[in-house]
Every structure is written in structure tokens, then in C-alpha cells.
Amino acid sequence: MIGFMLCSTEGAFVDFKHPVNPMDENECQKSVRPLKFYNFEIHTAAFCLPSFGKRKIGSKEN
Template identity: 70%
Template sequence: GVIGFMVCSTEGPAVDFKNPVNPIDKMEDEKRPLKFYNAEIHSAAFCLPSFAKRVIEAKANST
């Protein structure tokens, strides 16, 4: 399989992608029910495999 994921920024506030500013479940209540997408799916979309976490942690610890 292929894993592709990139989020880049050199400025601005920190962003917590797993917890959106506009919660998915709240948006669903305001409009129409979503059939497949929910807050859990959104959060899972930003999970990283173990090897990627180790690389990121190693780079963060080396700076």
C-alpha cells in the first residue's frame, strides 16, 4: 500500500487536526445526517503508523 500525508507550516498557531474547531457531530445535527463520516472517522484519518511516529519523535527530540 501507499501512505501519503503532509501538513506543513512555518507560522501560525498550533493546530490539533484530530479535534476540529467545528466538530463534525455538531455540524451533522445542524444540517442533515452524515451517512459515513463522523468525528471518530475524522480523528482516525490523522493517526500515524508506528514507524512514522518514531521518525517524528526522533526529529522533535533532536532539535
């Protein structure tokens, strides 16, 4: 099961694999509680489709 859906009917194209404001590792470690698990790579991977999902929707993107 894939547990997210992102929809839009207007506005600029959004590329969720490449955020406009990427996480700054140094800033994350300055927070009250430094992040233990979340990082830029985890964020990027969260929006990748598995192979069966790509086939199901006919995605040509790798």
C-alpha cells in the same frame, strides 16, 4: 503509504486530532444527503500515525 502532508511556517499551533470546529452529528444529518460514513471519529483517526511512522520520525506522542 501515507497519503497526506500538512505544513505551516507561521500561525497558531494546529491540533488536527482535535478540530476547532468539530462536526455536529445533528447538523450533518440535516444536509441534502446525510453522511453515511464520515463522522468525528473517522476525522480524528485520519490524522493518526501508524506505529512504524511514529518510530520513523521519532514521535513520542501516543
